Amino acid sequence: MAVTFSDLHTEQGLKTLEEHLAGNSYISGDQLSLDDVKVYAAVLEKPGDGFPNASKWYDSIASHLAKCFPGKAVGVRVGGGVAPSEEAPQTEAPAARADDDGIDLFADETEDERKAAEEREAAKKDTKKPKESGxxxxxxxxxxxxxxxxxxxxxxxxxxxxxxxxxxxxxxxxxxxxxxxxxxxxxxxxxxxxxxxxxxxxxxxxxxxxxxxxxxxxxxxxxx
Missing domain, CATH: 3.30.70.60 (Ribosomal protein S6/Translation elongation factor EF1B)
Known part of the structure; x- marks a missing residue:
């Protein structure tokens, strides 16, 4: 990335993003790239009215991800890297390829979700196991x-x-x-x-x- 954004959950971080997007449609210029997905995942929520450029950019990335994962704008794996998400975790989904830019996006299953799934499976096995009588x-x-x-x-x-x-x-x-x-x-x-x-x-x-x-x-x- 040409520009490094930190603390995107703070007003100062969003201000830096807003200023960068004032002259760019996307993080790396006029074309969607891996950098956009990473930065999108780092933003906790859609920027408010005080950040019109960032808000418009956020909607654009969200729309693009929605085409790949209808109803699942969540953390994604892009080209081998993992972009964190603050949204609700989803179960692992098959790879989807964007129509125009060739970016592979994957829904990531969190550690907590995997643990919860294992506990549910264990509970099912316990209920199916016949009780041993004396x-x-x-x-x-x-x-x-x-x-x-x-x-x-x-x-x-x-x-x-x-x-x-x-x-x-x-x-x-x-x-x-x-x-x-x-x-x-x-x-x-x-x-x-x-x-x-x-x-x-x-x-x-x-x-x-x-x-x-x-x-x-x-x-x-x-x-x-």
Missing amino acids: KSSVLLEVKPWDDETDMKKLEEAVRSVQMPGLTWGASKLVPVGYGIKKLTIMMTIVDDLVSVDNLIEDHLTSEPNNEYIQSVDIVAFNKI
């Missing part, structure tokens, strides 16, 4: 009606109860006395899916399983 290991004690109860069929009746979140484990017969044995059996449950109380009342000790099962007690209940 599990428990439960030891049940299943008692028959008497010594004539078929314990094999009793165990089959217990294991016949199937539902989401319920997995039956190891079992064994334990002598009680007078020829009577009880069944002890392990099971693993997903806490949010299986209620042990309901399992016992609604399935194990109700028809048809109550033909073999007299009662069921919880011997141990441990969170996994």
Whole structure:
């Protein structure tokens, strides 16, 4: 640039720009150039009525940028350099080429905007991720009606109860006395899916399983 403009957000800086544009249509003369876009990006807002030349120049550059980016007069990258913008940041846009002067203009995504976009994506993933429910290991004690109860069929009746979140484990017969044995059996449950109380009342000790099962007690209940 032939002229260096500093502090374009101050009245003195705008005065320097106004004086320069008094004899020029654009920063570097009579043709739009890279310098115009850089200076435009450095001006915080359109100069007021006290700067007619700068105001007319500002409108001209804004109009030119609007042709490349309708509704997006924002910070641009020009020929490898980045011109800062005080306008609201926009997401990155494809390159656009001005019809007459061959300047490539790109909308720049700010660091804050990229960070916000990453946080939104992370939030979406969190909401889509299924919540992991806790599990428990439960030891049940299943008692028959008497010594004539078929314990094999009793165990089959217990294991016949199937539902989401319920997995039956190891079992064994334990002598009680007078020829009577009880069944002890392990099971693993997903806490949010299986209620042990309901399992016992609604399935194990109700028809048809109550033909073999007299009662069921919880011997141990441990969170996994």
